[in-house]
Amino acid sequence: MKKNYSQLAKLLGYQFNDESLLVQALTHRSFKGAHNERLEFVGDALLGMFVAEALYFAFPKATEGELTRMRSQLVKGQTLTEVAKEYDISSWLLLGPGEMKSGGFRRDSILEDAIESIIGAVYLDSDIEQCRTFVLRLLDERLKQVDPSNALKDPKTQLQEWLQSRKRPLPTYEVAGVSGQAHNQTFKISCTLDNGKLLSATGTSRRKAEQAAARKALEVVKGE
Amino acid sequence: MKKNYSQLAKLLGYQFNDESLLVQALTHRSFKGAHNERLEFVGDALLGMFVAEALYFAFPKATEGELTRMRSQLVKGQTLTEVAKEYDISSWLLLGPGEMKSGGFRRDSILEDAIESIIGAVYLDSDIEQCRTFVLRLLDERLKQVDPSNALKDPKTQLQEWLQSRKRPLPTYEVAGVSGQAHNQTFKISCTLDNGKLLSATGTSRRKAEQAAARKALEVVKGE
Numbered sequence: 241m242k243k244n245y246s247q248l249a250k251l252l253g254y255q256f257n258d259e260s261l262l263v264q265a266l267t268h269r270s271f272k273g274a275h276n277e278r279l280e281f282v283g284d285a286l287l288g289m290f291v292a293e294a295l296y297f298a299f300p301k302a303t304e305g306e307l308t309r310m311r312s313q314l315v316k317g318q319t320l321t322e323v324a325k326e327y328d329i330s331s332w333l334l335l336g337p338g339e340m341k342s343g344g345f346r347r348d349s350i351l352e353d354a355i356e357s358i359i360g361a362v363y364l365d366s367d368i369e370q371c372r373t374f375v376l377r378l379l380d381e382r383l384k385q386v387d388p389s390n391a392l393k394d395p396k397t398q399l400q401e402w403l404q405s406r407k408r409p410l411p412t413y414e415v416a417g418v419s420g421q422a423h424n425q426t427f428k429i430s431c432t433l434d435n436g437k438l439l440s441a442t443g444t445s446r447r448k449a450e451q452a453a454a455r456k457a458l459e460v461v462k463g464e
Numbered sequence: 465m466k467k468n469y470s471q472l473a474k475l476l477g478y479q480f481n482d483e484s485l486l487v488q489a490l491t492h493r494s495f496k497g498a499h500n501e502r503l504e505f506v507g508d509a510l511l512g513m514f515v516a517e518a519l520y521f522a523f524p525k526a527t528e529g530e531l532t533r534m535r536s537q538l539v540k541g542q543t544l545t546e547v548a549k550e551y552d553i554s555s556w557l558l559l560g561p562g563e564m565k566s567g568g569f570r571r572d573s574i575l576e577d578a579i580e581s582i583i584g585a586v587y588l589d590s591d592i593e594q595c596r597t598f599v600l601r602l603l604d605e606r607l608k609q610v611d612p613s614n615a616l617k618d619p620k621t622q623l624q625e626w627l628q629s630r631k632r633p634l635p636t637y638e639v640a641g642v643s644g645q646a647h648n649q650t651f652k653i654s655c656t657l658d659n660g661k662l663l664s665a666t667g668t669s670r671r672k673a674e675q676a677a678a679r680k681a682l683e684v685v686k687g688e
Contacts, residue, residue, distance in 0.1 A: 277527065277528035278520060278526075278527075278531065281528045281531045282516055282517060284516075285515075285516035285517070288509050288512060288513065289510055289512065291509075292508075296502065303501065303502075304501035304502055307505045311509075412646055414642070414649065415651075416642075418638070422636050422656065425638070427639075432646065
């Protein structure tokens with residue numbers, strides 16, 4: 241069944257001069273023909289820039305750290321996947337037979353890539369001003385809701401900033417142990433502070449264990 | 465001594481309407497007054513976008529992976545520090561007393577940030593077209609020299625792509641051991657292939673040990 245891509249373009253609020261660009265943006269590399277990976281490369285960079293610029297002007301008092309965290313929240317995979325679902329991008333994708341059956345995580349990342357590719361396609365079809373308008377409309381509600389204070393910092397960052405603001409050296413993190421079989425490992429991380437105090441925590445990934453150790457260390461330093 | 469910033473602007477090839485933006489771009493947070501961190505945030509995003517766009521058009525046959533690697537090479541800290549040194553940015557920086565004395569690595573990262581901040585300042589002082597012209601001139605020679613084939617892939621990436629092109633599952637990396645004191649540790653990483661073959665290697669960081677194990681695995685799979 242041939243899909244009527246003008247219908248999707250209408251939903252997206254941008255009419256393509258060259259509709260083949262939109263089709264390409266929806267074409268996964270598993271499908272025959274021109275796929276969307278290069279468009280995704282361009283779209284990702286444009287998205288990052290438009291969001292950075294919008295936040296810079298919207299929050300004249302936000303620090304660089306706050307701007308960075310707000311941007312991460314807006315351009316992260318999960319956000320883009322949600323946007324893709326709002327426009328039902330899934331039913332417009334062109335996928336190879338293998339990918340047609342794949343669900344869950346893999347499908348989410350394909351949706352995220354498709355949104356970035358569509359941004360790239362709009363840019364190539366028009367210009368930077370029209371592409372900015374398109375991106376800001378795509379993220380409209382999310383841009384209105386984002387807030388420097390609710391872009392929460394993770395414990396490692398909080399610990400780092402707490403120590404830096406007191407001119408204390410940063411902690412060191414070390415792998416204290418790894419146990420369990422592949423795909424089911426537990427990491428033990430120790431976080432050593434400048435005063436020699438050592439806090440340990442475990443997690444299913446190195447990153448998670450580090451965050452858990454940082455959380456403990458943060459409690460300790462704040463109680464000192 | 466008051467610095468004549470018009471002289472630097474002339475070197476950079478962009479005359480500011482509002483020269484205080486250039487001064488701010490050169491002001492480290494350790495100095496009193498308005499510093500460059502927010503400008504750096506905007507400049508970093510603009511730089512990434514202009515380079516992505518330039519590479520997209522310059523290399524119509526490059527894959528997304530090749531474009532990504534070329535971009536990393538052009539926007540990485542080391543490259544920006546080199547650019548800053550060519551314009552002798554160091555002697556124009558406004559630093560607090562503590563930073564004045566710091567050298568080496570810290571100074572390099574301050575130079576890198578200053579280049580990104582100057583890009584942000586040019587944008588705020590003009591528009592996106594003039595900022596693009598500025599960035600492309602700043603990276604001129606480097607953009608001409610970059611090449612998909614000399615943006616070399618690391619062994620982990622090479623191994624991954626070799627296996628993927630043969631539709632084989634990706635390897636798994638595990639920490640097989642950590643020894644030594646803090647700041648002087650040796651990591652042992654094992655890389656397990658889909659056929660059960662296991663290659664181990666050590667390194668002074670987890671990343672280095674993984675790359676060394678991947679290098680061994682690559683030799684093995686190519687010899688199979």
